[in-house]
Structures are given as C-alpha cells and as structure tokens.
Amino acid sequence: MTNLVNPDGRWGFKNKRTPFFGYKAHASMDASGIVTSVQILSGNEHEGEHLPELLEQDVRKGHRFTSVVADKGYESIGNRNTIRNHGAKPEIPSRNAGILAKTRFRYRPRKDTFVCPGRKETSGKIPFKGGFLYHFSQTDCQNCPLKTACLGKKETRKRVYLSDRVRDSLQSQRSLRRALHDRKAIERTFGELKQWHGLRRARYRGKWRVAIQVYLTFLVLNAKRIVNLIQGRSSKPVPAS
Template sequence: MLGRLDQQRNFFDEILFNHMLPADHPLLDIDRAVDFSFVEEETADRYSADQGRPSYPPEQLVRILFLAVWANLSDVQVCQQLRYNVLYRYFCRLGWEDAIPDDTTLVRFRQRLGEARWQRLLHRLVEQARAKGCLKGRWLVMDSSPVVAHAAARTRVQLLREGRQRLLQAVRQAAPPVAKELEALAEPVPDATYEDQDQLLQAEQERTEALLAAITSRQAAKAPAVRRVRKQVERVLKDERVASYADPEARWGHQRREKPFFGYKMHLATDETGFVLAATVTAGNASDLEGAPALVEQARVQGLRPRRLVADKAYDATRLREDLVRQGIRPYIPQRTQRQRLPKQGFTYDKRRRQWICPEGHRSIGQSPHQRGGWLVYFSERACRGCPRAGRCLSRSQTRKVLYWHPGTEANRPRGLKRALRVRTVIERTFGEAKQWHGLGRSRYRGRERTAIQVLLTCLVLNAKKMARRLQDARGSGHGKRRAMEWAAA
C-alpha cells in the first residue's frame, strides 16, 4: 500500500532541527528550491491503494537516493549516515524516531521504478524548472561521454576458458558424477601448443563447443543453473563483442582513437546554461549519432522548442541535419573533413539567385539532388579550364568543379559556428561536474538499464543544484541562520 509523508512533525523534531541545522548549506538550498511532491504522482500506480502494509513514502526514498548521488555515497553508506546526520534526516523527511529504510529497500525501489519512470521524473523536474524560470531552452547542446563498466573486461580466450569453468561448476552442483567426466574438456588449451593466437582461439572455441555438446546429451543440461550458464557461453561464442560475463551488455568503445574504454556511453542534451533536458545511455561501441534522435525526441515530448542545436563533428550526418531542419532547428555542427567546408575555401552563396560563387567570381550553372540528401552543384567547364586555381581546386579526374551542399550546413558559417561552439562548452562542464563530484565516471551497477538509472539520478541532482543556485541568485545572496530555521520549521 502506498505510504505518504507525514507533513506534521512532532515538537521534539522541530526543536532538534531548529538548533542543529547548519546556518547555510547547499542541501537546504536544494530543499527549498525543488518541490519533490511530483514523485508521489508519478509512482502511485506502482502501489496498491488499499492492500498490504504502508510502504515507505516514494518521495522519501527518492530523496534518499538523491542524497546518495549528491554526496557520492553507496546505498549502505547513505543508510549509515541517516542514523546520525541531522541535516540528512531533515532533507529526507525523517523524524528522529522514524525507521530508516535499509539498502535492500533502496535497491528494490530503484529497480521497481525502471528506466522509463526515472526518465519521467527527470522530465517533471525540467517542467518545474521551466515554471520557475530556471532554464532558457533556446539552444540544445548535445554530446556523449563514457561511463566505465563495473566489471573487468576479458579477452576472448579468457572468456571461453572462464565460461567452461562456469559450466563445469553448474554441472557439478546438479550432477557431480557427470562433472567428473567432463573435467578434461573444461581445462584450458595449453598456450605453448600454439604460436599463433588465432590458432589458440580456434582451439578454445572447438573445446568449448565440444563441452556444450557433451552437456546437451546429459540429463544435467535440464538444470536451471546449467541452462542459464550455457546461454551465456553460447552468447560469447556467437557474439565477439561480449567482453564480460559479469556485465555482458558493456562494450569496448573509444573516446578518442588512442583512448579505449569498456562500458557505456551517456548521451546528454542541455540548454545553453547547462541544465540537463534529456539523457539516454547506449553501449560503449555505439556512435554518438545513435543517441541523438532520442535526445531530440525527449526535448520535443517535453514541449521544448529549441531553435538551434550545437554538437561536435561526431554528429555530422546528413540525415540528422535534415531531421533538425524539418523540425525548425538550425544545426551548428562542424563538418568532419576540411574539404567540405565551402566558406573556408572561399565559396559564398547568393541566396537571391540561389547560386554558389567561387573565389574567382564564377557562378554555379546548375545543381542536382544527391542520394544522401542535399545537392550537387556544378560549375562551367570553360570557366574552370582557364582558372588559375584549377590545380588546387580540381582533382586529377575533374574537368570542372562539382561540390556537395546541404541546406543544413548553411548554419556553419565561420562566425555562427564559432559562437555556437562557445555555447557547447557548457555540456563539458556538466560532464566534469557529474564525474568529479558524483562518481559518474564509473558505473555503480551492472547492465545498461541500471547504468541508465544512475545517469538519470545524477542528472536530477545536477538540475536541482542549478535550480537552487539560480533561485538563490534571483532572491539575492543573503543567507543566514534565521532562514535555515524558517525552513526547518516550515
């Protein structure tokens, strides 16, 4: 049954909070700035209205999980802190005699809501920030950043060897005599037997397949534990991208070409002030473009109408530009290759005549649609043949200049792009804050969905901090113990 917060505190709690709360603290600013009552509205359908014992209030549990991310504490640590930290108890709406949820309750609640519900809670906080005038929303700033998995990556040979040992252990629990017969197949292939790693890998695969075949013909194969481990090993045999049994959804990715990581990618979209509007998580090997449509769609669903979007060159794709222009959003995205940057080559566009003009003053004579979108623009062969720039402008096979142009790239004028890239720095600060102060550089959990919930919770914390700062700036910077006492007595 849904439990609700008791808004009426007893006399002892009022005296305690009035005397023990600090004179000025960021957590008190957040408590005053953010109204968490929307949590009960969004989670009420997960509880029975009249059956069972009353649960811990959902708002209280969200506050505790919020506090854990804010202070970078584990579930166990935050429960320990709530036993004696007066400020934390006040923020979580716990009276001095109230029972404290244990860490298992927090884990079950976090998973019970699921990724979609946490996504909705983030959207509700964005709505509240809009209503209070805390975000602008004229720009949409997109980027991604790695989140290292909470598991060690293995080589393919190591995975096959570990998988056979896991299978043998599962069979041993179900049928010890059968496990005794299969011990030889579970042993690793001697490395010294093969000089070539590819041959060693092939031998390990053959031995693993032989063990699977031997188990399939036995009665022990029907045991639930054996079936579960067998599926994991078969997945490793079929999918070369799996690098861990502990977290099979994590993947190898590259933040830069020379800097690989194992885990996931968080994709965020902020406004021009760094307020997080949308978030999603993909495997580490996903491109930045895979997360872009979901971010734009989340912004649209929330009723946000940004007029400009800025992102780095990883988002340079014709399809994305077309979608943005179709939605009335002007893309400011650097192009991947220098050759595509027409303004930097000295080409200018005459909007009135709809013609491109080359550095020597020659105008384009026609254009045709390109299969990837955009246009191929043609210049006269006669003009190009006698041009002094022909050696630099044309390739060996070209007799005239042919350039590719997409309407979405018009936003990438040097002046406009330079200003837009200055706006883009806000999302780098957001990533830095999330990783340095809230532990988002590494996942606390295993699996994509659990990592996504951690990212969404961290975004809730980042937005709440920004709301508190902006409302505080709007009211003036004067704070004193009297105000803290007023909050405690409210």
C-alpha cells in the first residue's frame, strides 16, 4: 500500500506482531566496528535479498573480507554462493540445522558421517540434489535388531539426506558461534543509532531525503568509532553531544 503523504514508505514488520511504516537501513560493518556500506530499503523489502548488492559496494570500495557473518534472515543457497564467489566463508546459521537434533540419526561433523540408533556409522555418501545422500552398510542394516522400525518395506539399507548449507553450518558450528557472538557488535551499533542519534524515526518524507539522514548519521557514528580506535578505547556506545 502506498501512502500519499510519504509515497516511498512501505509497511514492514520488526517481528511477527510489530508492524511499522517506513524504511530500513541495511548496513555492513568490518571487524573494527566501522560501517562500510549502507543501503536504504523500503519497509517491505527483505534485507537478505540485497546482500549481493551490499557486498558489491564493499568490493568496489576496495574492502577485503575473508568471511561474512549474518543472521538466519540471510540464509539461502544464493547468498552462500555469492559469498564464496568473493573468496569468503559464509558464517550464516541454517534454518534447518535444528531439525537433525529431532531425528534418531546423529551427525558427526569432524568425520562427516551419521551414526544410527544402533551405533553404526554411514559407510559412504553420494551427491544428491544440492547435498549428499549418506548410506549405511547393507550388511549392518540387515543384521540390525532395529531394522523393522527403521527400514521401509523396499529398503535394504538406510539412507540419510543432508543439504550442503546444513552440512556447512554443522561442520563450522564452533567458529559460527564465535562469529555470531562478534556479530552482536552491529546490533549494539543500531541500538546506539536509535538511542543517541535519532535513527529510530525518519525525519523527512521521501526515500532520498531519508537516505541523507541515514548517511549523515552513519558518518557521525564512524567518526566517533575512528576516534575511539585511535585513542584505544572500547566500542561502548557514546552519547551524542
């Protein structure tokens, strides 16, 4: 729906129960806490769909990165491939990673195998539809006392499918946890922007006017961060004067 007073604004959701009308500031940040690129999106646009554009902005500016950390909203095969094409590692939690915890088969990331309820490991894997199909030994399955409850009528051995994105996420869980912990810095940054710099509300009508407000606000924030880095201070938010 278009608002005649603010024609560029759109309805979006902060969460399932909290709608808002306006815009989104979509930003990337380096390890030092400096915001490197910013996009202005309408309220109904999904940030995850604009990740490739944000990375291209960083590349054009000469920024180099070895990994890209983002939350589940950015989780897609396209985004993962885009990050890899830039020579970086995607550090994005998978939406489906928790599903395996509810199954009877346990994945072992270090060995890249599954263990069944009968404590047998998979004997191999084959590529299958954007992932791998892991299979157990036919001999183990046929001699297993649990085969009646585990195998289908036409199955001679059990197979378990695991997509590439879930597999990547599980194999790098330890580093992913560290990366997501570091990612909280950008959440603190947005909290500072809203609390001390007035970015909770758009001051003007029209996307290009809002863009000026956002760019100037991030410019001030970066200036403060640079001063703190030069003086060796921590990254704690500093109230605006």
